[in-house]
Amino acid sequence: MSARHRDSGALMASPNRAGYRLRGLRSWITLRGATGLPGPRTSGLELRYGKDCERMDDSAAVAAAPLLGDKLTGQDSEQFRDETVAGSGMGSSIKSNDSNEEEATSKHSTKLTFRDIVAIQASYSAAANIFQVPSMIGVYGYVLGPIVFALWFGLVYYVAAFVCDVVAASRGRCKHYSDVGFELMGTPGRRIFQAIQLANMLLYIPLALSSAQEALQTIFGKDALGGCTGYWKLIVFGILFVIMQIVKNFKESSLLAYASLGMAFVQACVFAPTLLATNRDWYDQVTSETGQPLDMGPAQPFLHPGSDWWTVLCGFITYGFTGTFLIAETMSAAERPDLYKKALGYSMGIMYVLYMVPALCAVLLWGWHFDFLLNTDFGQGPLSIVVQLFIFFPNLLDFLLSCLILNDAFARRFIYKEAGEPELNPTVWRQLTITLPTLVFAFIFATFVPSFETLVGISNSLTIIPGITWMISVAWFVGLYRPGPENSGIGAAPKTMKIMQLTTFAVGLFFSVAFFVSFIQDFVTEDWSLS
Numbered sequence: 021m022s023a024r025h026r027d028s029g030a031l032m033a034s035p036n037r038a039g040y041r042l043r044g045l046r047s048w049i050t051l052r053g054a055t056g057l058p059g060p061r062t063s064g065l066e067l068r069y070g071k072d073c074e075r076m077d078d079s080a081a082v083a084a085a086p087l088l089g090d091k092l093t094g095q096d097s098e099q100f101r102d103e104t105v106a107g108s109g110m111g112s113s114i115k116s117n118d119s120n121e122e123e124a125t126s127k128h129s130t131k132l133t134f135r136d137i138v139a140i141q142a143s144y145s146a147a148a149n150i151f152q153v154p155s156m157i158g159v160y161g162y163v164l165g166p167i168v169f170a171l172w173f174g175l176v177y178y179v180a181a182f183v184c185d186v187v188a189a190s191r192g193r194c195k196h197y198s199d200v201g202f203e204l205m206g207t208p209g210r211r212i213f214q215a216i217q218l219a220n221m222l223l224y225i226p227l228a229l230s231s232a233q234e235a236l237q238t239i240f241g242k243d244a245l246g247g248c249t250g251y252w253k254l255i256v257f258g259i260l261f262v263i264m265q266i267v268k269n270f271k272e273s274s275l276l277a278y279a280s281l282g283m284a285f286v287q288a289c290v291f292a293p294t295l296l297a298t299n300r301d302w303y304d305q306v307t308s309e310t311g312q313p314l315d316m317g318p319a320q321p322f323l324h325p326g327s328d329w330w331t332v333l334c335g336f337i338t339y340g341f342t343g344t345f346l347i348a349e350t351m352s353a354a355e356r357p358d359l360y361k362k363a364l365g366y367s368m369g370i371m372y373v374l375y376m377v378p379a380l381c382a383v384l385l386w387g388w389h390f391d392f393l394l395n396t397d398f399g400q401g402p403l404s405i406v407v408q409l410f411i412f413f414p415n416l417l418d419f420l421l422s423c424l425i426l427n428d429a430f431a432r433r434f435i436y437k438e439a440g441e442p443e444l445n446p447t448v449w450r451q452l453t454i455t456l457p458t459l460v461f462a463f464i465f466a467t468f469v470p471s472f473e474t475l476v477g478i479s480n481s482l483t484i485i486p487g488i489t490w491m492i493s494v495a496w497f498v499g500l501y502r503p504g505p506e507n508s509g510i511g512a513a514p515k516t517m518k519i520m521q522l523t524t525f526a527v528g529l530f531f532s533v534a535f536f537v538s539f540i541q542d543f544v545t546e547d548w549s550l551s
Contacts, residue, residue, distance in 0.1 A: 129271070130444065131355040134363055136274035140350060141367035143277045144343040144421055146374050147284035147414035148231060150292070152337055157379040158388035159335035163321035165383075166376055168336070177368050179492055179524055180342045182516050184361045187351050195352040197345050197425075204495040216491060217345045218429055220483035221422040225458060226466035227479060228422070232256045232415035233466070235408040250467055257463045260419055264427075264455040268445065270350055273420055280417045283410040284374050291407050292378035296385045298403075319383035334538045336531065342368055344488040349425060419462070426458045477539025481532050489528025493521040 132140070157165035186203050187194040194200055201213030230253070237244065237252045245251040267273050317325060323332065342364050343350075351360045382390065431442045431454045446454065496516065 130269050130353060132270060132274060132350055132353050133355055134359050136271065136277070137350060137354060137360060137363040138366045138370070139277040139281050140270065140274055140346070140421065141343050141364060142370040142374075143280040143284060143414060143417060144346065145341070145418060146371040147280045147287075148228065148411060148418050150284060150288050150374055150378055151411070153375045154379040154382035155390040156335050156337040157376075158319060158383045158390050159324055159327065159332055161320050161322040161324070161388075162380055162383050164323065166380070169375070170372065172336075173341075173368055173372055175524060175527060176341045176344075176488055177364065178520055179489055180344050180347060180364055181361050182496075183344060183347050183492065184351065184364065185516075187348050187360075188357060192352075194348050197348050200348055200492075201495055204492075205499040209495050209499070212491070213487075213495070214429075216483055216487045218426065220345055220479065220487055221426045222458075222461065222465075223479040223483055225419050225422050225426070225462040226469065227476065228415045228419040229253060229256055229260070229462045229466045232412050232419070235412040235415065239405050239408045239412075253463060253466055257459060260416060260462075261455075261459055263416060263420060264423060264459065265448070265451055267420055268451070270353055270421075270424060273417070273424065276417045276420065280414040281370070283413055287407060287410040288374045288377045291403060291410065293381045293385075295403060295407065296378075296381050300385050316389040317387055319388040324388040333534050341484070341488050342371075343421070345425065346421065349428075423455065423458045427454045430454060430457060477535060477542055481536035481539050485528050485532045485535065490525040490532065491528075493525040493528070496521055497525075 153169075156169070159165075160168055183200055186200050190199065190203050194203060196214075197217040198210045198214035201209030201211070203209075233249060233252045233256050236256060237249065267276065347360070347364075351357050354360055428442060435450065435454060436442045443450070
């Protein structure tokens with residue numbers, strides 16, 4: 021930017037900007053020097069001090085309007101552009117072009133509607149993990165369990181709503197989860213938040229791949245393809261590979277989210293109660309993967325018989341959370357960011373229903389004791405196969421949503437490092453380059469980490485719980501009491517209750533430590549032989 025250009029910007033930003041109009045602009049500089057516009061008619065473009073501009077080249081005026089307009093604000097900018105366009109006699113053609121561009125943009129818009137956000141947030145994680153929660157309700161009891169789960173939902177929603185406020189207060193600066201960390205505590209916050217988000221996504225995609233493989237293998241039988249889980253993971257890998265070449269943004273993924281959410285409702289409110297009631301008579305004959313009988317007595321309203329504090333603590337399931345790691349990315353792509361918190365509230369209400377209906381049906385119809393994965397206990401009947409498909413598809417969506425974040429980070433870091441923003445529709449070969457690293461990583465990690473529970477333990481203790489609870493509270497406190505030059509405006513950040521932030525910090529850190537200890541125990545005792 022030239023010195024003259026910078027000086028003109030300072031001039032336009034002065035308190036007297038209201039007096040600057042096209043017909044009365046006074047300056048020592050020429051319009052061409054201020055805007056960088058070339059033009060053969062220099063004499064017609066000069067605006068001398070003390071003299072009103074009496075003539076201007078029409079095409080230069082139209083081109084100058086938007087460039088000078090962004091130096092003004094409010095009505096000044098609008099009036100400047102309107103006067104130049106009207107004076108040029110080109111207003112009708114520009115309006116026509118604008119309307120055509122808006123029409124074309126609306127047809128190919130990547131903006132998320134209110135319903136898109138609800139579908140994405142409600143289906144992310146929840147639709148694929150409906151049958152994870154009955155084990156928790158069995159441990160906590162069919163009265164205490166839903167209450168504890170509701171309290172956890174409320175706490176997580178409070179933090180997620182606070183993240184929405186941070187994004188809104190940034191006035192467009194927050195486009196990624198890492199930017200939330202920057203708004204709260206500067207550059208260190210950005211680095212920490214980015215590390216936690218990407219680590220969570222990297223740990224979650226092997227989980228989604230493993231869960232999809234489990235459902236697909238259950239459909240065809242445990243002994244199909246020699247009973248080798250690696251073959252089935254390779255098949256899922258191929259399916260995901262095709263999907264990721266087609267779906268490239270959140271708007272396109274929202275179509276899958278609608279389908280996934282519909283499957284989740286049918287699965288939770290129709291299939292689960294039907295299967296549980298149909299198979300109730302032979303529940304006492306079913307054994308868990310460890311060889312223990314599943315039937316260990318009826319469910320209790322408050323805690324299961326003989327429960328101890330460690331079993332109860334480790335029995336808590338943290339899947340009841342919004343996609344906090346997706347908020348900044350999807351909110352920046354929303355048509356109405358001001359309605360995002362409302363969309364989160366709707367999605368959490370939907371998630372609670374999706375979790376509680378099959379969970380309460382399971383403990384009331386069968387009993388309190390369950391495997392971690394209830395979906396493997398339904399046998400090979402036609403209805404069971406449909407249930408497995410309804411588990412398989414949402415896991416593909418979870419994998420895709422996580423990879424959209426990971427692929428974007430990879431592309432910005434390695435593919436578009438010098439070119440700026442990534443393309444909306446990259447070429448085939450570039451899309452392959454962007455998507456293959458995450459796919460290969462997920463396949464290798466899911467293959468060589470033998471236990472689903474081990475993956476869950478790593479993800480829960482080190483990324484999910486910190487990223488949706490206490491890490492955000494810590495960042496807020498640090499930014500509040502130790503503002504640096506980068507985040508000195510933290511006092512203008514969204515207001516929040518200190519007691520709630522302290523509660524979030526205490527509860528979240530407690531569960532993080534407990535799940536990490538449980539993960540270490542499982543890791544040490546796990547069978548690491550490949551099958």
